[in-house]
Amino acid sequence: MKDREGRGSELKQAIRPIKMSTITDVAEEAGVSRATVSRVLSGSDAPIRPATREKVLAVVAKLGFRPNAVARSLSGKRTFTVGVLVSDIGNPFYAEVIKGVEDAGLPEGYNLFLGNTNFDLDRGTTLIHSLIDRRVDGVIILFSRTSQEWLTTLAGHNIPVTVVDRDPSIPPLESVSINVDFRPGIRAAVEHLVGLGHRRFAHVSGPLDLQTSRRRRDMFMEELAAHGIKPGQIQCEEGDFHIEGGREAARRIFDNNKTWPTAIFAANDLMALGVMGEARARDLRVPQDLSVIGLDDIWPAAHSTPPLTTVAMPRYKIGFQAMSRLMKQLKEAKPGRKTPQEISLATQLVIRESTAPPRR
Amino acid sequence: MKDREGRGSELKQAIRPIKMSTITDVAEEAGVSRATVSRVLSGSDAPIRPATREKVLAVVAKLGFRPNAVARSLSGKRTFTVGVLVSDIGNPFYAEVIKGVEDAGLPEGYNLFLGNTNFDLDRGTTLIHSLIDRRVDGVIILFSRTSQEWLTTLAGHNIPVTVVDRDPSIPPLESVSINVDFRPGIRAAVEHLVGLGHRRFAHVSGPLDLQTSRRRRDMFMEELAAHGIKPGQIQCEEGDFHIEGGREAARRIFDNNKTWPTAIFAANDLMALGVMGEARARDLRVPQDLSVIGLDDIWPAAHSTPPLTTVAMPRYKIGFQAMSRLMKQLKEAKPGRKTPQEISLATQLVIRESTAPPRR
DNA sequence: CTGAAAGCGCTTACAG
DNA sequence: CTGAAAGCGCTTACAG
Numbered sequence: 001m002k003d004r005e006g007r008g009s010e011l012k013q014a015i016r017p018i019k020m021s022t023i024t025d026v027a028e029e030a031g032v033s034r035a036t037v038s039r040v041l042s043g044s045d046a047p048i049r050p051a052t053r054e055k056v057l058a059v060v061a062k063l064g065f066r067p068n069a070v071a072r073s074l075s076g077k078r079t080f081t082v083g084v085l086v087s088d089i090g091n092p093f094y095a096e097v098i099k100g101v102e103d104a105g106l107p108e109g110y111n112l113f114l115g116n117t118n119f120d121l122d123r124g125t126t127l128i129h130s131l132i133d134r135r136v137d138g139v140i141i142l143f144s145r146t147s148q149e150w151l152t153t154l155a156g157h158n159i160p161v162t163v164v165d166r167d168p169s170i171p172p173l174e175s176v177s178i179n180v181d182f183r184p185g186i187r188a189a190v191e192h193l194v195g196l197g198h199r200r201f202a203h204v205s206g207p208l209d210l211q212t213s214r215r216r217r218d219m220f221m222e223e224l225a226a227h228g229i230k231p232g233q234i235q236c237e238e239g240d241f242h243i244e245g246g247r248e249a250a251r252r253i254f255d256n257n258k259t260w261p262t263a264i265f266a267a268n269d270l271m272a273l274g275v276m277g278e279a280r281a282r283d284l285r286v287p288q289d290l291s292v293i294g295l296d297d298i299w300p301a302a303h304s305t306p307p308l309t310t311v312a313m314p315r316y317k318i319g320f321q322a323m324s325r326l327m328k329q330l331k332e333a334k335p336g337r338k339t340p341q342e343i344s345l346a347t348q349l350v351i352r353e354s355t356a357p358p359r360r
Numbered sequence: 361m362k363d364r365e366g367r368g369s370e371l372k373q374a375i376r377p378i379k380m381s382t383i384t385d386v387a388e389e390a391g392v393s394r395a396t397v398s399r400v401l402s403g404s405d406a407p408i409r410p411a412t413r414e415k416v417l418a419v420v421a422k423l424g425f426r427p428n429a430v431a432r433s434l435s436g437k438r439t440f441t442v443g444v445l446v447s448d449i450g451n452p453f454y455a456e457v458i459k460g461v462e463d464a465g466l467p468e469g470y471n472l473f474l475g476n477t478n479f480d481l482d483r484g485t486t487l488i489h490s491l492i493d494r495r496v497d498g499v500i501i502l503f504s505r506t507s508q509e510w511l512t513t514l515a516g517h518n519i520p521v522t523v524v525d526r527d528p529s530i531p532p533l534e535s536v537s538i539n540v541d542f543r544p545g546i547r548a549a550v551e552h553l554v555g556l557g558h559r560r561f562a563h564v565s566g567p568l569d570l571q572t573s574r575r576r577r578d579m580f581m582e583e584l585a586a587h588g589i590k591p592g593q594i595q596c597e598e599g600d601f602h603i604e605g606g607r608e609a610a611r612r613i614f615d616n617n618k619t620w621p622t623a624i625f626a627a628n629d630l631m632a633l634g635v636m637g638e639a640r641a642r643d644l645r646v647p648q649d650l651s652v653i654g655l656d657d658i659w660p661a662a663h664s665t666p667p668l669t670t671v672a673m674p675r676y677k678i679g680f681q682a683m684s685r686l687m688k689q690l691k692e693a694k695p696g697r698k699t700p701q702e703i704s705l706a707t708q709l710v711i712r713e714s715t716a717p718p719r720r
Numbered sequence: 721c722t723g724a725a726a727g728c729g730c731t732t733a734c735a736g
Numbered sequence: 737c738t739g740a741a742a743g744c745g746c747t748t749a750c751a752g
Contacts, residue, residue: 392722392723393722393723393724394723395722395723395724395725396721396722396723399722406721406722407721408721408722409721409722412721412722431728433728434727434728434729434730435727435728436728437728
C-alpha cells in the first residue's frame with residue numbers, strides 16, 4: 001500500500017538549505033536592473049520588451065526565485081493580507097464563512113490573519129491593534145457585537161472594513177456591509193409551520209441588545225401576524241446564541257407556560273439544538289410533541305436527532321462576498337475614503353425532520 | 361437599554377485620519393537617535409539610561425506610536441507570525457486546537473496565518489509557498505496526511521515545523537512533534553465496554569493509509585485481546601474520518617454480519633455520529649441496542665442524541681503545546697538546525713450516554 | 721550609554 | 737523600453 005505519509009525513498013534526499021535568492025541575484029544573472037525584474041514580476045503596467053521579459057522569467061525559474069513578501073509589503077504599501085475577526089471559530093458557522101473568505105482571497109494572493117476574540121472585547125482590541133501594526137489591507141469582522149471603537153480606529157487608519165449582519169442604521173464607518181435578508185427564510189418557516197397546523201408559538205431570541213436578534217424576532221412576529229397570530233400570543237425568551245442559553249430559554253418556556261407552544265423558532269441553530277436537548281430531557285418528542293426550527297444551517301443541524309429544519313444562512317457566500325467586495329474596494333482609488341458598499345444575501349428554509357403537524 | 365453595538369454620541373466624533381508616526385518622529389521629538397528609540401522599544405539587551413528610556417517612552421505614549429511590524433520584520437529577520445495549516449476548519453476539533461495555538465502565541469506577540477487546505481494537496485502546497493514567501497517564523501501542521509515534500513521544503517528554508525499525531529518512525533524533519541497517547545483513553549474505553557458486558561465488537565477506522573488510523577485500531581484490538589477477545593472476532597470497516605464515511609461503514613457492519621456487534625468504536629467522533637445516524641435510520645436504539653464510542657470529544661459529541669461516550673483528545677492543550685514548543689525553538693540559537701523536540705499528550709475516556717450493557 | 725551608517729529586499733517616480 | 741536612485745520603517749553591528 002502506498003503510504004501517503006511518505007515513508008519512501010524520498011527521505012534519502014538530504015535536506016539542503018535553500019539559498020534564498022533575492023531580486024538582485026536575478027537581476028545580475030539576467031543582466032538587467034532590479035527595477036526591470038520587479039516590473040516583470042509585479043505585473044506592472046510598464047511595457048517590457050518581450051525578449052527582456054523572457055530572459056528574466058527564465059532566470060526566475062532557474063533560481064526558483066520568489067519575491068520576499070515582507071519586503072514587497074514594506075515598499076509597496078500593500079501587504080495582501082486581511083485580518084478576519086471571529087468571536088468563536090468553534091462555531092461551524094464562522095468556519096464556513098472563513099472558507100468563503102479564503103477561497104475568494106487566495107486566487108488574488110491574499111492571506112488571512114485569523115483572530116479569535118472568544119467574546120472578549122479586550123482581546124478583540126488587542127487583535128485589532130496587532131492587525132493595524134501588521135498593516136493588513138483590510139479587516140473582515142464576523143460578529144454582531146462589534147465595538148464601535150474598533151471601526152473608528154480602523155477607519156482612522158484608513159483600513160477598509162467589511163462587517164456582516166450589522167445594524168444598517170449605524171453610519172457606515174465600514175466600507176462594505178454584508179446584510180442578511182432574513183425575510184424569505186423566516187417567511188417560509190412561518191408558512192411551513194402554519195401550514196402544518198401550528199397556532200401556538202414560542203421564540204428563543206439572541207441577546208436583545210443586538211440588532212440582529214431583534215430583527216430576527218420581529219420578522220418572526222410580523223410573519224405570524226400575517227397569519228392572524230398576535231405578538232401577544234407568542235412567548236419570547238432571550239437566549240445568548242449558544243446551546244446552553246437555548247436550553248435555558250426552553251426550560252423557561254416549558255416551565256412557565258400553561259399552554260405549551262407546539263412550535264419553537266430559535267434565532268440560531270445552536271440554541272435550537274439546546275431546545276431539542278431540553279425537550280428530550282423532558283421526554284418531549286421532536287417533532288411529534290414539539291416542532292423546532294433553527295437558523296444558520298451549520299452542519300450539526302443536519303446531523304442532529306432529528307435533523308433540524310432551519311432557516312439557512314448563505315454562509316459560504318457571505319464569506320466569499322465579504323472578501324470579494326473588500327478586494328474590490330482595495331483596488332479602487334488609493335487615497336481617501338472608499339465609497340461604502342452594501343449588499344444583501346437571502347436566507348432560505350431547509351425542511352428536515354424537526355417539524356411536523358402538532359398533536360392537538 | 362445600552363446598545364452594545366454603539367449607536368450613541370460617540371458617533372459624533374469625526375473619523376480623523378491618524379497620522380501614523382514613525383520611529384523617526386519619535387526620535388526627533390525625544391531628541392535621541394532612531395537607534396535608541398528602537399532599543400528601548402524592542403527590549404534590546406543594550407543598557408539604556410533610565411532618563412533616556414523614560415523620555416522615549418513618554419513621546420511614544422504621546423504620539424501613540426506603534427512600530428510598523430512589516431518594517432520590523434524586514435530588518436529584524438523575524439515576523440512573529442506562524443502559519444497554521446488545517447485540512448478543515450469546519451471540524452470543531454481543529455477549531456479548538458487553533459484556540460490553544462492562538463492563546464499561546466498572542467501573549468508573545470505572534471499572529472496566525474490561517475490556511476485551510478480542504479483536503480486538497482495542491483492547495484496545501486500553494487499555502488505552504490505563500491507562508492514561506494511571507495517569512496513566517498514557523499508552521500504548525502494540523503493533520504496526519506502531511507506531504508513529506510512540504511516538510512522538506514520548509515526544512516530547506518529553515519522554518520521550524522510542528523506536527524501533531526504523526527508517524528514517529530518518520531525521521532524528524534519537523535522541529536516539534538506532538539504525539540497523542542491513545543492508550544489510556546482506549547484502554548479505559550475497552551474496560552468500560554467489557555465491564556458493561558460487551559463481547560461482540562466492531563471498529564470503524566480512519567483511512568488505513570494513515571498511521572494514526574492503524575494505531576487507533578491496533579490499540580483497540582490489543583486492549584480487547586487483553587480481555588480474551590481475539591482480533592479475528594472484531595469486524596473492522598474503514599472509514600474516512602467524516603460523518604458519511606462513518607455512516608457507510610456502519611451500513612456495512614449492519615448489513616454483512618450475521619452476528620451484530622453490541623458495541624462499535626469509531627476512530628473519531630464524526631464517524632461515531634455517522635454510526636449513530638445509521639443506527640437511528642434502522643431503528644436501532646443507542647445505547648439499548650448498540651453502544652457507540654467515539655474519539656476526539658468535539659462539542660457536538662456532548663450534544664448528540666444520546667450524548668456520545670468518547671475518548672477525549674486534549675484538543676486545546678495540543679494547540680497550546682504545539683505553539684509553545686514552537687516558540688521555544690524559535691528562541692533557541694538562530695543558526696542551523698534546531699534540535700527536534702517531542703512530547704506526548706494523553707487521551708482520556710469521557711463517559712456519557714451512548715454506552716450501556718448489551719441487551720443479550 | 722548612545723549615535724551614524726549600513727542594510728533588510730523590494731517598488732516607484734524620475735530620467736532618458 | 738530600461739536604469740539609477742531614493743525610499744519604505746525598522747534593526748544591528750560598529751564605533752565611541
